[in-house]
Amino acid sequence: MAGSASRCIRTVVLCLLFGTQTLAAQDTTANGxxxxxxxxxxADRHTLFTTRxxxxxxxxxxxxxxxxxxxxxxxxxxxxxxxxxxxGIDQFARNVERIAAPGAFIIGGxxxxxxxxxxxxxxxxxxWHGVEAVLLATSITTVLKGTLGRARPYATSDTNxxxxxxxxxxxxDQRQSFPSGHSTTAFAVAAAVTSEVRRTMPQRLxxxxxVMYGGASLVGVSRMYHNxxxxxxxxxxxxxxxxxxxxxxxxxHAHPDNRxxxxxxxxxxxxxxxxxxxxxxxxxxx
Numbered sequence: 149m150a151g152s153a154s155r156c157i158r159t160v161v162l163c164l165l166f167g168t169q170t171l172a173a174q175d176t177t178a179n180g181x182x183x184x185x186x187x188x189x190x191a192d193r194h195t196l197f198t199t200r201x202x203x204x205x206x207x208x209x210x211x212x213x214x215x216x217x218x219x220x221x222x223x224x225x226x227x228x229x230x231x232x233x234x235x236g237i238d239q240f241a242r243n244v245e246r247i248a249a250p251g252a253f254i255i256g257g258x259x260x261x262x263x264x265x266x267x268x269x270x271x272x273x274x275x276w277h278g279v280e281a282v283l284l285a286t287s288i289t290t291v292l293k294g295t296l297g298r299a300r301p302y303a304t305s306d307t308n309x310x311x312x313x314x315x316x317x318x319x320x321d322q323r324q325s326f327p328s329g330h331s332t333t334a335f336a337v338a339a340a341v342t343s344e345v346r347r348t349m350p351q352r353l354x355x356x357x358x359v360m361y362g363g364a365s366l367v368g369v370s371r372m373y374h375n376x377x378x379x380x381x382x383x384x385x386x387x388x389x390x391x392x393x394x395x396x397x398x399x400x401h402a403h404p405d406n407r408x409x410x411x412x413x414x415x416x417x418x419x420x421x422x423x424x425x426x427x428x429x430x431x432x433x434x
Contacts, residue, residue, distance in 0.1 A: 196399055201391075208387035215380035219309035222379045223301050226372055241370035248334040248367045252282050256337070260412075269413070274344040276412050277397050278337050285336040285392035289329050289385065294318035298326035302375040309378050328377040331385030332392075334364035339393025347401065364389070 215222075231237065247255075256279040263272025297316025303323070304311050316323040338360035345356045368382035377385075400409050 196395060196402070205387070205391070208383070212380045212384045212387070215378075215383055216310065219378040219380050220307050222372065223307060223309070223375070227301075227375060231373075237373070241373045244363070244366050244370045245330055245374075247363070248330045248337075252333050252337050253279060256282070264413075270344070270348045272413055273400075274341060276409075277344060277400055278340040278393075280400075280408075281336040281340040281389075281393040281396040282333050284396060285332045285389045286329065288388050288392070289327055289332045292327060292384075292388075293324040293329070296326050297323040298378075298381070299323050300325040300376055301378060309380075325377055326381045326384065327388060328368060328371050328381040328385035330371050331364070331368040331377070331382045332389040334367035335361075335386045335389030336393045337389075338364040339390045340397055341393075343394055343397035347397070 225231075256275045259275030260272050260279065261275070263269065263275055294317040295315060297313035297318075297320070299308070299311040299313075300322055301307065301309070312326075313323060341360050342353065342357045346353050364386065368377075368386060371377040372379060372382060400406065403409075
């Protein structure tokens with residue numbers, strides 16, 4: 149039984165890694181650098197979404213639907229007593245989930261503040277765009293959760309993985325399974341961080357990308373382990389998060405004069421009368 153569950157986990161992780169790495173590869177050139185250079189004030193404003201993006205999105209949707217027939221099988225395997233009874237696995241899964249939420253906001257916010265206080269624009273960029281990607285991805289996921297109203301695995305006594313109810317997820321946590329919010333958050337951070345690293349430190353990408361996307365995949369598996377999500381929830385959450393992270397970074401550096409970045413990344417630490425400091429924002433006006 150444990151062997152079957154291990155194969156199940158490996159299958160989900162491999163699907164996530166293959167899909168997200170394929171998606172992330174769209175923003176690289178042959179030498180591993182992002183297609184959008186740092187000096188992009190005059191970049192083409194019509195390349196944020198391409199026909200390749202549409203094809204990859206269709207592929208992720210197809211993969212999500214392909215997981216529907218095996219959702220129940222995966223859930224039954226990972227919920228076996230010998231797997232669930234392992235306290236070490238349970239604690240590891242909980243810690244991994246905490247790193248995604250609320251960890252993404254804490255870590256991203258801390259990096260942003262560190263970058264602003266030390267005048268390191270690249271660190272501030274990484275922290276802010278990670279948080280921005282999470283906010284975008286979470287907004288999309290929240291709407292889908294509420295609209296589609298899929299029952300969580302623990303909320304269906306007969307393990308019915310196709311229990312959807314239109315608008316049923318609004319105000320009802322037990323019907324907010326599809327897609328996985330934790331997976332969305334984890335992959336949004338992974339995509340944003342690797343995109344920023346690719347832009348500023350491409351020589352480190354070989355090390356950072358596997359850690360970020362591998363960790364995000366573990367978040368998705370942890371949500372399945374705790375019976376909060378089906379495998380297809382995790383796959384779609386990974387797609388939304390990865391797209392969000394890639395596009396936030398791509399748009400921001402192709403449009404460095406956008407008002408949101410000008411306000412957030414233009415903030416400064418102003419000393420106060422008590423020896424501390426206050427974060428002050430300059431709000432751009434038309």
